[in-house]
Amino acid sequence: MFASKLVCTKCGEEYSSACGVYKCRKCGSPLDVRYHYEDIAEVIQDNDPWFREHPHMWKYWMFLPVSNLRKVVTLNEGGTRLYRVKRLEEKLGISMLYVKNEGENPTGAFKDRGSSVEITKALEFHARRVIVASTGNMAASISAYGAKAGLDVTIVVPEGTPEGKLLQARMYGAKVEVFGKTYDEALAEAERRATEEGYYLTGNYHFRVEGQKTTGFEIIDQLHFKVPDWIIVPIGAGTHLRAIWKGLKEFQRVGLIDELPRIAGVQIEGYDAIVRAWETGKPVERITEKVPTIASAIAVKKPVDGENVIRAVRESDGHLGTVTNEETLKAGMLLGREGLFVEPSSATALALARKMREEGIIESGDSVVVVATGHGLKDTDTWNRVIQS
Numbered sequence: 001m002f003a004s005k006l007v008c009t010k011c012g013e014e015y016s017s018a019c020g021v022y023k024c025r026k027c028g029s030p031l032d033v034r035y036h037y038e039d040i041a042e043v044i045q046d047n048d049p050w051f052r053e054h055p056h057m058w059k060y061w062m063f064l065p066v067s068n069l070r071k072v073v074t075l076n077e078g079g080t081r082l083y084r085v086k087r088l089e090e091k092l093g094i095s096m097l098y099v100k101n102e103g104e105n106p107t108g109a110f111k112d113r114g115s116s117v118e119i120t121k122a123l124e125f126h127a128r129r130v131i132v133a134s135t136g137n138m139a140a141s142i143s144a145y146g147a148k149a150g151l152d153v154t155i156v157v158p159e160g161t162p163e164g165k166l167l168q169a170r171m172y173g174a175k176v177e178v179f180g181k182t183y184d185e186a187l188a189e190a191e192r193r194a195t196e197e198g199y200y201l202t203g204n205y206h207f208r209v210e211g212q213k214t215t216g217f218e219i220i221d222q223l224h225f226k227v228p229d230w231i232i233v234p235i236g237a238g239t240h241l242r243a244i245w246k247g248l249k250e251f252q253r254v255g256l257i258d259e260l261p262r263i264a265g266v267q268i269e270g271y272d273a274i275v276r277a278w279e280t281g282k283p284v285e286r287i288t289e290k291v292p293t294i295a296s297a298i299a300v301k302k303p304v305d306g307e308n309v310i311r312a313v314r315e316s317d318g319h320l321g322t323v324t325n326e327e328t329l330k331a332g333m334l335l336g337r338e339g340l341f342v343e344p345s346s347a348t349a350l351a352l353a354r355k356m357r358e359e360g361i362i363e364s365g366d367s368v369v370v371v372a373t374g375h376g377l378k379d380t381d382t383w384n385r386v387i388q389s
């Protein structure tokens with residue numbers, strides 16, 4: 001294993017990669033896993049078979065914090081296809097447009113990349129029971145990987161969580177417990193039980209970041225190590241975007257790429273805490289209003305990786321934008337006509353691409369990758385309403 005230590009993304013405090021550290025004990029910020037990058041570079045250098053290997057998540061094992069590769073908990077996550085969408089290129093006036101279709105993952109969303117690493121680490125730390133606070137895709141994903149590993153999984157959800165969203169978790173055998181009125185309360189309860197009752201806590205923490213950065217690795221690999229001009233990512237907690245950016249910088253650091261793409265993040269109207277902070281230069285503040293949304297997977301009021309998203313966008317000379325429910329639904333319908341059925345939250349990325357092209361931020365000669373984070377069958381209620389209206 002090439003992972004060396006954990007470092008706080010805000011204050012730089014260092015930790016050994018032990019069990020039970022979920023965030024910085026000094027300042028409460030998220031942690032990052034660091035590696036011995038010179039050793040990784042050596043493994044990859046002139047390694048022709050490695051370059052020829054088909055892109056899939058565990059191809060990048062040297063960038064993942066796992067001690068024993070034979071004990072990886074996997075359901076064949078990753079290895080999702082990158083589609084060139086020619087008709088949309090013409091419609092939007094973008095010369096190269098690709099969709100990374102994360103709905104092809106085992107539970108229908110990119111979360112499986114992170115869950116594979118988190119549950120593998122849970123076994124490494126001899127955990128028997130894992131807990132996660134979630135209302136949707138994270139719950140489904142942790143439940144599936146927990147089941148595969150033979151662990152007890154407990155999902156903590158706030159009151160009023162729609163039963164439909166919990167069906168997947170129940171089918172994978174998870175215990176679903178209702179606690180509190182908001183996601184924040186459910187999360188506090190999950191964290192309390194991890195600390196006081198010995199549950200292994202999963203969610204938007206550093207090991208998940210490591211799995212989810214492989215979305216970025218695969219995009220670069222699938223483009224034959226030619227870096228696109230833009231990668232556009234939907235933002236909920238911001239962990240996926242942060243992860244993709246971390247991974248791309250690691251690819252550059254070990255010499256796999258010379259340049260970096262520009263990263264754009266998209267939020268849905270009403271849940272734009274990060275865009276607001278970006279535009280005003282103020283810290284990311286919790287959204288207090290409750291606004292109806294079609295994009296439940298990204299309707300996050302206090303994004304835990306908000307500051308890390310802003311840093312990534314600043315470092316990459318990127319962009320942050322908001323799209324409306326209406327723009328998102330239109331984008332989803334367009335993707336459908338390309339044979340790609342995505343969750344509303346995922347369609348935001350194409351909606352922002354369109355807007356950025358109209359505003360001239362994306363130029364006609366640019367190559368653009370939009371990350372479609374989850375499968376359309378995850379949220380048939382929303383699409384049914386659109387089709388029937």
Ligand SMILES: *Cc1c(COP(=O)(O)O)cnc(C)c1O
Nearest residue numbers: 137236237238239240297373374
């Ligand atoms: C979780 C999720 C997101 C948001 O990802 P974050 O890491 O929370 O920013 C976007 N789309 C789908 C489908 C998701 O499940």
Ligand SMILES: [Zn+2]
Nearest residue numbers: 008011024027
């Ligand atoms: Zn800190």
